Amino acid sequence: MPDVFISHAKADLPFAEFLHRHMSQEGLSVYLASMSIQPGEQWMPAIMDNLRASTWVLCLASRAASESKWVMQEMGVAIGANKKLVPIVWDQPPESLPGWMRQYQAVNLGGVSQQEAKAAIGRIAETIKAEKQKGLFILGLLVAGIALFGK
DSSP states (O other): OOSEEEEOOGGGHHHHHHHHHHHHHTTOOEEOHHHHOOTTOOHHHHHHHHHHHOSEEEEEOOHHHHTOHHHHHHHHHHHHTTOEEEEEESSSOGGGSOTTGGGSOOEEOTTOOHHHHHHHHHHHHHHHHHHHHHHHHHHHHHHHHHHHHOO
16 A cells, blocks of 8 residues: 555656655655556556555646646545645646645745755655554554453
């Protein structure tokens, strides 16, 4: 089960790969279709299964993504499944995002250096890891409670 699903337009693949690489280096399980789908696997079922299985969705919310029917479909699934959605913008201001996407706090990388982008990605990764640890702690408490009171 991936921690993070990256949604992007085809034109944004180099940035998606950059994001995938840095999130993976942070120790997160990251799903990026072009890098994650195995030979012979069917694209749409694999993408939708991993989108539904992920906890976080990072949407590379570029101008190209705003025009992509596939990105919009993935965002519909993400919102319907109540995923933690983070729009990442760089080639347009956050206020130009579609109204439904402006409801989510965006990360604006417009005009930042590569080092600043890496730092912002690191902050996103730290947030995801902290929440994951919190979930694992709660799960551990539940398992301990079941073991203790199940006897």
